[in-house]
Amino acid sequence: MTGLNQTPDQTATDSVADAVAGNWVDTVAPAATRPYLRLSRADRPIGTWLLLLPCWWGLTLAIVQTDSFRAGDLWIGLGCAIGAFLMRGAGCTWNDITDRHIDGSVARTRSRPIPSGQVSVRGAVIWMVAQALLAFCILLTFNGAAIALGIAALLPVAVYPFAKRFTWWPQVFLGVAFNWGALLAWTAHSGTLGSPAILLYASGIAWTLFYDTIYAHQDTEDDALIGVKSTARLFGENTVPWLRRFLMISVGLMGVAVLFAAKDAGLLALVIGIGGPWALGMHMMLQLARFDADDSDGLLRLFRSNRNAGLLPVLFFAVAAFL
Template identity: 70%
Template sequence: MQDQPAAPDGPDTAQPGTGTVADAPPDNWVDRYAPAGLRPYLRLSRADRPIGTWLLLLPCWWGLALAILHDQSPRWEDLWIFAGCGIGAFLMRGAGCTWNDITDRDIDDKVARTRSRPIPSGQVSVRQALAWMVLQALLAACILFTFNWTAIGLGVLALLPVTIYPFAKRFTWWPQIFLGLAFNWGALLVWTAHIGRLESPAVLLYVAGMAWTLFYDTIYAHQDAEDDALIGVKSTARLFGDRSPHWLRRFLAATVGLMGLAVIFSALPDASVLALVLALGGPWAMGWHMAWQLRGLDLDNSSKMLQLFRANRDTGMIPLLFFGAALLA
């Protein structure tokens, strides 16, 4: 089987017989450099589309930064937590995507953007996908078990929303809420890994992350709105329709407001005024980046919506830079 880069002219144009996935970035590292036998599994894990790993990882790093701001006690152990989050996010995002593709295999072959994925295109069997999912989850567990027991318990509990999410679009118009529950869990877990207990700033940060997920995944879901309507799959994109910009503004406001509260409660009582001001710049600047996305919305242009969705890596990185500056203040 020959492997070539995905065609660059849109999300529905994977080249038949190449093994590439339609919405993967052209010339991604999997298609170019990974061993041929490993490519279908890396595609199953979305390694050719790293945006999802960033969206899972960034709330973890937010939680660590605000936890350090809260207790003013950085430790060498935090370097491992920081690195472990990166490795764990890659592995758990891969395991979650594999599970998603297993459960959605009868839907994916009916949607133009997803029928080139490894299972519906026949690159990987369901049994092989299950084995790959278990391997990734076990490797992630090895990292989780280096944290304290409370964090380990939260990590195990995270499997519940991860398991439910692929089925949510079958029974609710709000499956993005279940994605938010799963994708922002790291804010709770990593705060607890540093502090040793779960506290209110982490919960506020978690809910802020959920509002952000509703923002970016509604944008993402507009790519498939027509196909989803034909096969009966629910999403906030279908629910909101032309009113999506109005709802996205609500999610923007909720993200900024809740993250701002998380910063305030994290900084009190020990952080300096300068650190508080710098940290509050994070949600403020993040909100401006989300507003920039709103100005570029074109609900009928799948390529544009995918571009805006991918821009959320930078959206989530912005507050982290401000949090880092606050820790140095």
């Protein structure tokens, strides 16, 4: 299924501008699949990590609260990982379908499969539906409450690509969509939605505002020319104070979530659990110290470093869960 404007040979050798150099899609994947894997951002795994990590936050913190690890929790963690890959792919495909005219006007995105002609809109729609259906099959293995939450998550996913057309805060909509897994995974373990999960979810939204504002600074000039809104454009030279606020909100809300979840788990579990938001905050502070709005490569490195930032709470919560 090659595009209308390029040959299969071109599709096999082309790469998307902001993909990781030497990624597996460009070097290992069969040539015919590469445009579709690029459409799913499989050549840039950071987005899958950022969608998955709140799931693992919710799961591990739920285990801390219930003091109960079950064999089914292994499947919840793995199912969330597979689902995150699929739904991130479906979401990115939807984003590229809706943004195909905008992407062609932005230097960083004009090499994406749809604006570059590697994939037709019809082919992208079929690919999006296939990924979403596979993810839905995984969702059906969870309990009823988690299934309902998973279906509800489709609304923010559908709305997000349009947010930058009507609000200066599209990163909020991204945060609402990307951190839904904290609610879902918590509920998949516990059977009901608890206040620590909601606090964790809100913490994740603030974290998303932090890292995606950094990311959006790569495109401020192009966005201004075509009228696309973002927090990066909104904050401008005041970005650092805003990032500091998001850092404090994220760490503070996660800390309260841990206090609520671990209050009956014992002092040691509580202390170790609190290490999660502390470590996240330290990592975000390092990013803040290295932030340079004029260094596009540095901005991309900072953005990608949030995989490690988000893994830190998972590590601390897991240790607290299995004490």
